[in-house]
Amino acid sequence: xxxxxxxxxxxxxxxxxxxxxxxxxxxxxxxxxxxxxxxxxxxxxxxxxxxxxxxxxxxxxxxxxxxxxxxxxxxxxxxxxxxxxxxxxxxxxxxxxxxxxxxxxxxxxxxxxxxxxxxxxxxxxxxxxxxxxxxxxxxxxxxxxxxxxxxxxxxxxxxxxxxxxxxxxxxxxxxxxxxxxxxxxxxxxxxxxxxxxxxxxxxxxxxxxxxxxxxxxxxxxxxxxxxxxxxxxxxxxxxxxxxxxxxxxxxxxxxxxxxxxxxxxxxxxxxxxxxxxxxxxxxxxxxxx
Amino acid sequence: xxxxxxxxxxxxxxxxxxxxxxxxxxxxxxxxxxxxxxxxxxxxxxxxxxxxxxxxxxxxxxxxxxxxxxxxxxxxxxxxxxxxxxxxxxxxxxxxxxxxxxxxxxxxxxxxxxxxxxxxxxxxxxxxxxxxxxxxxxxxxxxxxxxxxxxxxxxxxxxxxxxxxxxxxxxxxxxxxxxxxxxxxxxxxxxxxxxxxxxxxxxxxxxxxxxxxxxxxxxxxxxxxxxxxxxxxxxxxxxxxxxxxxxxx
Numbered sequence: 001x002x003x004x005x006x007x008x009x010x011x012x013x014x015x016x017x018x019x020x021x022x023x024x025x026x027x028x029x030x031x032x033x034x035x036x037x038x039x040x041x042x043x044x045x046x047x048x049x050x051x052x053x054x055x056x057x058x059x060x061x062x063x064x065x066x067x068x069x070x071x072x073x074x075x076x077x078x079x080x081x082x083x084x085x086x087x088x089x090x091x092x093x094x095x096x097x098x099x100x101x102x103x104x105x106x107x108x109x110x111x112x113x114x115x116x117x118x119x120x121x122x123x124x125x126x127x128x129x130x131x132x133x134x135x136x137x138x139x140x141x142x143x144x145x146x147x148x149x150x151x152x153x154x155x156x157x158x159x160x161x162x163x164x165x166x167x168x169x170x171x172x173x174x175x176x177x178x179x180x181x182x183x184x185x186x187x188x189x190x191x192x193x194x195x196x197x198x199x200x201x202x203x204x205x206x207x208x209x210x211x212x213x214x215x216x217x218x219x220x221x222x223x224x225x226x227x228x229x230x231x232x233x234x235x236x237x238x239x240x241x242x243x244x245x246x247x248x249x250x251x252x253x254x255x256x257x258x259x260x261x262x263x264x265x266x267x268x269x270x271x272x273x274x275x276x277x278x279x280x281x282x283x284x285x286x287x288x289x
Numbered sequence: 290x291x292x293x294x295x296x297x298x299x300x301x302x303x304x305x306x307x308x309x310x311x312x313x314x315x316x317x318x319x320x321x322x323x324x325x326x327x328x329x330x331x332x333x334x335x336x337x338x339x340x341x342x343x344x345x346x347x348x349x350x351x352x353x354x355x356x357x358x359x360x361x362x363x364x365x366x367x368x369x370x371x372x373x374x375x376x377x378x379x380x381x382x383x384x385x386x387x388x389x390x391x392x393x394x395x396x397x398x399x400x401x402x403x404x405x406x407x408x409x410x411x412x413x414x415x416x417x418x419x420x421x422x423x424x425x426x427x428x429x430x431x432x433x434x435x436x437x438x439x440x441x442x443x444x445x446x447x448x449x450x451x452x453x454x455x456x457x458x459x460x461x462x463x464x465x466x467x468x469x470x471x472x473x474x475x476x477x478x479x480x481x482x483x484x485x486x487x488x489x490x491x492x493x494x495x496x497x498x499x500x501x502x503x504x505x506x507x508x509x510x511x512x513x514x515x516x517x518x519x520x521x522x523x524x525x526x527x528x529x530x531x532x533x534x535x536x537x538x
Binding site for chain 1: 297300303304386389390391392395
């Protein structure tokens with residue numbers, strides 16, 4: 001039985017100055033996937049293509065086995081979407097927003113929405129324009145969760161939130177996937193959040209998916225080494241990924257299988273941030289050649 | 290347009306209207322029009338001849354508001370461009386992402402625009418009808434001063450509609466709105482002049498009235514059907530319709 005909530009295959013989108021090439025990855029039921037990459041790498045483009053906000057040039061997007069264009073309404077009933085910026089109508093309030101959602105979603109749960117408003121102390125009648133950024137993000141999350149979606153897509157949701165709000169949202173995401181049937185696609189720059197909740201990481205650089213692996217596999221596959229510059233030779237340098245050379249020494253990501261090429265270096269387990277930053281530096285190095 | 294598409298578009302419209310100050314203004318204007326007809330008919334049935342005269346006089350001034358009211362939905366439909374739709378509806382805020390995160394098909398928005406065209410035309414027809422009702426009632430009561438008003442109403446409406454259609458073809462939304470405002474005020478002004486022309490022959494514009502009344506309605510219906518058919522073809526031609534909210538990803 002296919003237990004994939006989201007299947008993206010060969011997704012492509014071209015702009016004048018940016019191309020998303022052959023993006024493919026899958027999200028299993030009950031998992032949180034972190035979508036990471038630098039600014040302009042294509043994370044938001046992928047999310048917009050999933051939401052059919054922009055025309056694609058190729059590939060397919062399937063949510064719970066349904067095509068996101070041919071079955072757009074069914075798909076959007078299954079997706080809860082939180083944008084990187086507040087997308088509500090500023091001149092209205094959350095009560096009217098909820099009313100609009102009740103027209104739109106097949107399974108809108110007004111009680112659930114009211115519970116979220118109460119829990120997060122969101123004023124129902126206050127104009128959305130008058131709400132703080134954190135409150136607006138929580139409001140988007142409340143809308144996204146109140147129609148009982150199977151896939152939650154969050155585009156930089158925790159940026160600009162205070163630590164308490166961030167932790168609360170991460171807890172909520174953990175609860176969301178706890179039944180093992182629902183999943184989260186979480187795009188963020190705050191990689192520390194992903195260390196806390198992500199099960200799978202997909203790394204995108206320059207419009208290309210570089211890695212899509214479980215968070216445990218990062219440690220199994222990679223290591224971060226550091227040491228004196230004298231330990232770096234022309235022979236072992238080719239095994240480095242995103243080498244950083246400073247006056248005080250060097251630091252690099254390497255494949256764990258290549259550890260034997262380096263003597264007298266300190267080794268530590270990489271985190272999501274290490275994977276992201278070293279991969280970007282490696283990409284820059286390759287691009288400049 | 291299939292019934293399912295129409296239903297979805299109506300649902301989208303319902304959702305969008307919740308936020309649309311212009312949409313609400315449009316509904317209020319429609320209500321005013323209906324109220325005016327009701328008051329006129331009521332006054333006529335009650336034999337308040339003088340009252341009809343007063344109502345008709347006020348309506349000449351009021352009706353230009355319908356032009357303004359119609360202008361917004363027509364203006365929205367004049368451009369197959371979602372961004373302009375959003376701008377027209379919500380001013381400074383773009384609710385694009387919210388709308389396309391909701392369970393609507395991108396092509397629902399196109400269908401929605403066709404429905405808006407039909408509604409705009411319906412208001413215009415109502416407006417023409419209004420002129421006819423006033424004129425006929427006043428005429429039956431022996432008042433001849435407003436004989437030409439209904440004709441003028443419809444003539445101005447035809448001109449407006451033609452200009453709107455030209456603007457639609459040229460996809461110039463702003464031009465459309467300016468023209469609408471200009472014509473609306475011109476119309477109100479011309480009605481005011483009519484009020485002063487008490488010595489006018491009662492039959493001077495009756496042929497124009499009949500011509501413009503009948504042809505006006507036909508033109509409205511034809512224009513709506515043409516636009517709807519063109520829109521239908523446009524939607525059918527477009528494969529993989531997306532909301533196209535963003536120029537760049």
